[in-house]
Amino acid sequence: MNKLRQSTAIILLLSALIFVYGCSNNTGSNTPAQSPGNEAPAATDTTDKPGATELKYALGQAVSTLDPHLSVGGSNGAVILNIFEGLYAFNSKLEPVPMLAESTDVSEDGKTYTFHLRQGIKFHNGKEMKAEDVAASLNRWKDKAPRAKNSFGDSTFEIVNDYTVALKLTAPQNDTLAQLSHVLNFAAIMPKEVVDSAAPEGITEYIGTGPYKFVEWKKDQYIDVEKFADYQSQGSEPDGFSGKKIPQIEKLRFSLVTDTSTRFNSFLTGEYNFVDIDLDNLPQVEGQPGIEIIKSISSDYNLVYNKKSPVFSNLTNRQAVNTALKVDDILLGTVSTPELFELNSSYMFKDNATWYSEAGSDQYNLNDPEKAKELLKQSGYDGREIVFLTTKDLGGKFYNATLVVQAQLENIGFKTRVDTYDYATMLTKRADAGVWDIYVGGFTVPTTPSQLLYFNPTYGFADDAKLAELLRASTSAITPEAVKAANDALQQYAWEYLAVSKIGDTFTYYAIRDELQGLILYAGYPNLGNVKVLKS
Structure with a gap:
């Protein structure tokens, strides 16, 4: 050749x-x-x-x-x-x-x-x-x-x-x-x-x-x-x-x-x-002459644990949170309508034929407050206040999702506080392991597991040797069979380690003038x- x-x-x-x-x-x-x-359409x-x-x-x-x-x-x-x-x-x-x-x-x-x-x-x-x-x-x-x-x-x-x-x-x-x-x-x-x-x-x-x-x-x-x-x-x-x-x-x-x-x-x-539009404003532009409404993939939402925090360096506390989550309510609080979210346990979107995996899905959307309370007792959680990091920018979506999660965690016994900043300040705070415990937010469409920021030691501080090893194995695999095996192993362990808890996938409406x-x-x-x- x-x-x-x-x-x-x-x-x-x-x-x-x-x-x-x-x-x-x-x-x-x-x-x-x-x-x-489909081929790209011809330009007008x-x-x-x-x-x-x-x-x-x-x-x-x-x-x-x-x-x-x-x-x-x-x-x-x-x-x-x-x-x-x-x-x-x-x-x-x-x-x-x-x-x-x-x-x-x-x-x-x-x-x-x-x-x-x-x-x-x-x-x-x-x-x-x-x-x-x-x-x-x-x-x-x-x-x-x-x-x-x-x-x-x-x-x-x-x-x-x-x-x-x-x-x-x-x-x-x-x-x-x-x-x-x-x-x-x-x-x-x-x-x-x-x-x-x-x-x-x-x-x-x-x-x-x-x-x-x-x-x-x-x-x-x-x-x-x-x-x-x-x-x-x-x-x-x-x-x-x-x-x-x-x-x-x-x-x-x-x-x-x-x-x-x-x-x-x-x-x-x-x-x-051109503008993004929320559900309340949709009727004002839908069907109007000269305006087109499109629905576009927006982001997947995840709950990121600070693995260096006194509370969530403890895996059992992360498991307690994950067990308590009812993701349907979190997503509904984020985008206001079932039309704009989809349940998905995978770290990749469902149409991702290569990297989508259902491994570990039995740990998704557990919605079991009683079991979560038992896990908190096992962990020895001492009532320390946990801090949510969020912003009211982006139409309040991060903030609204955070409030729903906060209510679910207070229901099982966590003491909580929400610290709210403008978006730019929030990003700065997120890099500081000493000022937050949980961050709930959207993430730009990932294309490969290596692009999942929260699998890196510098983002949420996922400094775990096995996670890093499985991530390397997923990127070094060449044949489709090897890729599937490595990816399933990575996602299975990711649900065990809990760098994050996957919440689901969201979409956004946009209005565009002719x-x-x-x-x-x-x-x-x-x-x-x-x-x-x-x-x-």
């Missing part, structure tokens, strides 16, 4: 082991949402219609960082993913597709990835992207992003020549391209000088290769970006975050609007062309690279 055919075969094999989930996408009201197994022809030059996009939570390697989702990702790009990006089926990479060779043993870079790609400062920038960016990403560090360990990205970078692994990694594609702790490429000058708390210059370049960030108010005139588009059709991007908006303002009612009312007045063309959503994250706003 020649080198090209061998590389292609291995990449196809590894890609087949990656989560294939078709998130609801939308390219305007004249274009149907993309779904698994609007070339004969004038377009607006500016667009305002409402962010539902504060932006804590614009450092892509440190970003953990939400508003951060909505901005970052339109400024920065990576070697790979997910399409609508969450398959990794080359973006800044031209192609990739994989060695026969699956341990060496050789990335051939697209040439002539310009950063927003005018510099051409070369291997030194890619290696510096990805080595920093690997050191800063917990999931990447956990997967790649001491492996490094090495310069081969100006347009080639190699990654040499100690074992095959079936999640390598998925790791490079994921939106959390995004593996963005930036100039080497930006990497070299980065402060410990993050980069100080926001320079990428994306269709929009950074202009201004006024904390807690707005972030302005503008069209990058020298953007070099990838050639394939737009699909998810992959493919062609031809920005037609000259200026884009991301405005911070944390209050759900304010965002919705601003949509009604025409200030925004004049907004070209918008694509990935679990709530916007690809604005092809957006156009028609003038009425």
Whole structure:
């Protein structure tokens, strides 16, 4: 087998082991949402219609960082993913597709990835992207992003020549391209000088290769970006975050609007062309001319235990909580209607043919308060107050879920307190093992087990040798049979160890005006690279 055919075969094999989930996408009201197994719909022809030059996009939570390697989702990702790009990006089926990479060779043993870079790609400062920038960016990403560090360990990205970078692994990694594609702790490429000058708390210059370049960030108010005139588009059709991007908006303002009612009312007045909507507001826009309603996968919800806390370093106390949970009530309190949630014991979504597993499902949604009380007695729980960490941002969903869990735990004898912060402060507090015990929140769609943040020692402090060993086994498996066996073993043990208790999966309604063309959503994250706003 020649080198090209061998590389292609291995990449196809590894890609087949990656989560294939078709998130609801939308390219305007004249274009149907993309779904698994379907080709991307043809773009609506609007070339004969004038377009607006500016667009305002409402962010539902504060932006804590614009450092892509440190970003953990939400508003951060909505901005970052339109400024920065990576070697790979997910399409609508969450398959990794080359973006800044031209192609990739994989060695026969699956341990060496050789990335051939697209040439002539310009950063927003005018510099051409070369291997030194890619290696510096990805080595920093690997050191800063917990999931990447956990997967790649001491492996490094090495310069081969100006347009080639190699990654040499100690074992095959079936999640390598998925790791490079994921939106959390995004593996963005930036100039080497930006990497070299980065402060410990993050980069100080926001320079990428994306269709929009950074202009201004006024904390807690707005972030302005503008069209990058020298953007070099990838050639394939737009699909998810992959493919062609031809920005037609000259200026884009991301405005911070944390209050759900304010965002919705601003949509009604025409200030925004796109908004998330809750159940109470749905009747005001449903069936209205010129407005399309879509339902998109949002996130899975989990209860994260602080394994360093005095209470939940004790496994029996974690078991008591898990035994008490009635997840239906928690999900209903979060999204207000059964139409927007689904029960699921797996850490992966049900349509994830490769990584979905029902192992350990007998420990899900137990709803047994009496047994939970017995476990508390066995643990010797002394009445110490447990602290819930939450935020009222994001429409209050995290907060509402937390209150339902709080009531369920007080019912079995826990003494509790809820500490509420703005979203950015909550993220900072979450990294401090000394200030919280339980965190209930949503997580961006995972594509492989290695992307489950709460399996890492730095997130909820899951420092467990067996969990780490099983996680490594799941990523080093190559054949479908080996992947299934390793994944079942991982999820079975995860329910025994209880880094988290899975609550369920949620969806969100969005309203989109007809004049907004070209918008694509990935679990709530916007690809604005092809957006156009028609003038009425």
